[in-house]
Amino acid sequence: MMWRKGAMPPTWREKMLDAKKIRKDFPVFDTGIIYLDSAATSQKPRQVIEAVSNFYKTKNSNVARGLYRIAEEATMAYESVRKKAASFINAREAGEIIFTRNTTEGANLVMRGWGEKNMGKGGKVATTMLEHHTNFVPWQVLAKRKGAEFAVAEITDEGLLDEADLEQKIRGASLVAVSAASNVLGTMPDTKKICRIAHDNGALCFVDAAQYAPSIPVNVKEMGCDFLAFSGHKMLAPFGAGVLYGRHDILEDMDPLLYGSEMIREVHPDHSEWAEIPHKFEAGTPAVDAVVGLGAAMDYLSSAGLENIRNHEMELVKLMLERLSEIKGLEILGPEDPGRRGALVAFTVEGVHPHDISAMLSEDNVCVRSGHHCAMPLHTRLGVAASTRASVYLYNTKEDIDALAESLHKVEKLFK
Template sequence: MALNDFGPPLDVARIKKDFPILDRVVHGKRLVYLDSASSAQKPLPVLDAMQRYYETTHANVHRGVYQIAQEATELYEGARAKVAAFIGAAAPAEVVFTKNATEAVNLVAYTWGRANLGTTDAMVTSEIEHHANFVPWLQLHQEKGTELRFLPLGEDGTLDLDQLDQLLDGAKLLAVTAASNVLGTLPPVRLLADAAHAAGALVLVDGAQYVPHLPTDVREMGADFVAFTGHKMLGPTGIGALWGRRELLESMPPFLTGGEMIRDVRLDGFTTNDVPWKFEAGTPPIAEAVGLGAAVDYLNGLGMSAVRAHEQALTAYAMRALKERYGDDISIHGPPPGSERAGIVSFAYKDVHAHDLSQVLDQAGVCVRAGHHCAKPLMRRLGVTATARASFSVYNDEADVDVLVDAIGQADALFG
């Protein structure tokens, strides 16, 4: 595909300057941050927007009639509109701010799930889910006896869809990731959603590793719910979002209750606010919403197609460089680089434990995640207890990958 299909390529040297943390030196080395799948770093426009908000505008939202309360509300709701546009939502009202993606999935499990999934019902998820899109359903299964079925992991790191129709038969929900946080696998969400809908099931997509990295159109995905989080998309921690089709959100009972989510309260009952506020009990994370809005602006400025093209190319470069340098001493989990893989590379080097490898890499200034990545069923399926994982974002370049590749071999001094 020609570059001009994506707009201008990313100018990573310039982007790096927007991220103050990348100037840090650790253990005498330049910080090489390759753990964006855990949490991404924050550019100055995000930090500035939050600082400016607190310095000039802070007040509680949806309450005061005074000037700055009005402005704070406009900033908060403006951030919602930005997020809605970013993911192709039909309206801002379809975007519920949550604490993170985990809370977004739990919101659906506790409200729609408990209202609609019972003892005689079934739902489908997959073997590659993050605990956030697995444990809430396991809990529902344990509480209500809802049958849980699993799309299996195929040999090549993608989902095995051979039994898709049988698994979906009679199911009321498909809860599946759009991008595996361990393997980088990008399951064919649209195909899965169409099959699920044909079987009468709704579709919840865990977009935590997808929305920050690929152009997202929730309606094109065919999803009914999409959960994602701000801190993985250059925004602050403490804010995530659930997108849901409006009529679904309206039909669901509330989740957390208290202030803000209420229309009227009497001593003997209450009525709920309109969506999305029905699901936003209590004072929301206002500054975080402002920061997330600024992160969306920043990503839009880069262009999500360009972001994806950059990360896809960098992932291919990394996988090639690792194999060229280390051959069979390195094993990489997940599908081959290309259109079916996100910017996530889980790997093992010789028989060096991921914790030890990560400790060695830290000495070279390289931050990678080591562990089970909150996906223990998948780790068991892969037959490992831990992997090292490098993951990429807009501020990473081939030089970062080169530092990683060079540093891995240093483990030989201790574990060779």
């Protein structure tokens, strides 16, 4: 949609994101890259890099141990991010926020801490064909170990979740694992509805929000999920800090994933007692620097406004879908409506291997991902070995999409 500058109502103008200005906060763009791989990991703004650097310059010390001033400051900095994360996803309390390394660790924590304890022979886990390996393999392994059933809901030919099939598969399950946004098709299942169906069937619901939380406001209370996991590095934060949200009463009853320091209350020669939640799930010294960076990243996102970011992404995805359709032999995977997909577009080009596409795009400094994107079952279902994926975030511009299209025209010419 085109808006004439003078005709823009002020409320709308406020909602526009100034990507060109935002880009200036990201030093990596000085290298000249056209970065379209934020679904793999986002770039980091100066504010985040400086927050990490300042932590090392002024507060570096271990958390929850030392009693001297900078140790207290480090602990406060670490715990303040927990509060920030709780309000970022509208959790009831900071105690429901567990710092992990990433989404995968969050899923494994639930698999080991809840699954090993509660899943029995004859039990059932339900997931979907849309999933990243992160939200697939842990449940498959859990089911195998426990002699439980592993049910995978189908997708439609358009790439949407087959809700009727999922509803069928949820029957008799004690855990339902679903992603809020697919990392390949961009499909965004109705997680609120799925959580409700899960609960109606006596099952808990784990939501993989890795591709969702970076640009869409998460409200765990409204969604009704029991667990939700995401990675900081996909939302401007450093590597090594992710979040697992879990409902208080469920966390209370769960076993730790790792045992040792930090997670204990008392240790005796013959037995030990665990710390309160969430600390019983955070054994060992955590990645304090990365968590501090996550706090700065959430501040950055909040000040840009997640809704503005989402609107900006939808505009770019719409443009990308238009420009990609110019390329001969290019097939877009997933739903055509930008409003129904996350900030990415995966595609194949007839007669050209995805690996060759991304290598040739790299020659024009265009960074895209090629492969199965850690979603082999989905690619098998789609009948393709691999695909190429371009993803956008708040710092991308229309010029980036133009560069992608131009570079793809070169590929088209070379392989014609």
